Amino acid sequence: MKQPKTLYEKIWDAHVVDQRDDGTALIYIDRHLVHEVTSPQAFEGLRKAGRKVRRPDLTLAVPDHNLPTTARLDAKGRKIPIADPQSAAQLEALEANAPAFGIEYIGASDINQGIVHVIGPEQGFTLPGTTLVCGDSHTAAHGALGALAFGIGTSEVEHVLATQTLQLTRSKAMEIRVDGLLGPGISPKDLILHIIGVIGTAGGTGHVIEYRGEVFEQMSIEGRLTVSNMSIEAGARAGLIAPDERTFAYLKGRPMAPKGADWDAAVAYWKTLPTDEGAKFDKSVTINAADIAPTVTWGTSPEDVVPVNGVVPAPDSFADPSKQDAARKSLDYMGLEAGQALRDVSVENIFIGSCTNSRIEDLRAAASILTGRKKADNVKWAIVVPGSGLVKAQAEAEGLDRIFIDAGFEWREPGCSACLGMNPDKVPAGERCASTSNRNFVGRQGPGARTHLMSPAMAAAAAVTGRLTDVRELTR
């Protein structure tokens, strides 16, 4: 009888080009997404060494991190120049490097442009059973479709461009089993924040996490992308969810997905991928879905989570002295007091977007809360940044843009935006942001910015009340 294998082992084994005795393997990479921030030094390295890109046909380039989310073309259809010369130079470098190395490039004003992790699945570039990399840690998102997908550094970007492979050691396999289903008003974002709170930001280090249980089977691909996206916040380089009929239905007909007989052959192969019964995981964690409430972060690490109806924890309540110290620093940075109710915390900024939560379902969830409502007066800045031009067009076709604008939000062009403080969208120092992004690190949304991570519906609820709010209060 064949040894039962996990989904991770099946994908790994199918991509070993060369196995070394010391345990390192040369792994073939089927898909490579390239953006402007982590690629210029890699292309420069290729140029210096006189190397070419081995498989430009497996590589797709798109700008996202640096791009301002304001209008890109003027009324006459001319490109609006980018004010920051460094950002402009980095964007120009990608625009020049992609064609110079034969790589397909989606330009800033193309309707297909968007955040790398939104456009990969959307274009059907991301496929089950493939290995997919990108110079960005949230590449973990693509595991939602059953691809082994992980973030790499710039030297690895160069290595993949030159060889279409990576030298890797096999990770351990970790199972996160969720029992039961999510209650009303509880979203995939609440689920993944809760999971990170349980296992900690180093809980998945050295592991690939496979998310298992009925809750994932019933979850949309958009929801799965949100969950798998934040695997890196739990320390795991990759997350995986077994491909199923939902996955196939999502991919069918997408521009870069297989067609005709190729499609049938692909689906037949994808059906062999789910973890076999009896396959062993190195580590297993069980989460009870009934325990999960709408969740927000209070500190400066994604593991600093608490139900929105809870209170800011006391640093002394942590067993680990270094965590106590970190909690004290976090509270100081966040301007919060131990024991303070989260629901009393007012917010001045709202950000709905990022590779975690900028897909059509996310926008629908936020819009459903905002319909017929307005942002509170103390909310100074509220923006919605669709994950791609196609998401934006779809939202506009559904009239969601009007709901956001009527509620006092700005409706922006696609990009990474206020998830990270490198483009013009930043949260001012000392101010709070209810954010649907993935990291609440010190300075992440701008120097001194105070981030509270939450779901799109929760961010919309915070916009309406001007404070952290249990979204269920607005839906009853």
Add this chain to the structure above:
Amino acid sequence: MKPVTRVEGRAIPFGQKNVDTDVIIPAKWLKTISREGLGEGAFEAIRAKEGNIFDDPEYAGAKILIAGDNFGCGSSREHAAWALADLGITAVIAPSFSDIFSGNAFKNGLLAIAVPQAAVDRLMEVAKTDPITIDMESMSITTPFQDRFAFEMDPFRHQCLVEGLDEIDLTLAKSDAIERHEKNSDSAQPWLIPIAA
């Protein structure tokens, strides 16, 4: 890459846990198209404070950084490794590292050495007054006080670091195997080649 066999000198007893790459180098510094000059932005928020450990004259010219658990977590930015290198750091010692950071460090000849918390605690103590030595041949960290802590490292990475091997060259030497894999997958899974958008 230059071979790295031994790092000897003063170490900065930083000790903080879960140091994320946004702390090591904030995003606004990522707009560069070069690998150089990022030391200026390294640990920017921490160094903005008077009396911070990085600008303490006691540790001027230190080559080693000692940190807590899960060093380098967060983003994949290799700029974190470049910024540390630009600061003059050639080795980081911590109880654990994020997977992506330790890979990025390795590619730049920056040693990311994991030893148990107790060893880190002792090295933090020694670092306040005395130098420490990392020896790659014997894979050990020693102090002037006869402390000796052995560490482990992936054998492939160890060999590349000690011999200063270029990883792309090593992989290109396996081009035949790569081509074989491509031929097999082209015939078994022709749908793997994306349809041009």
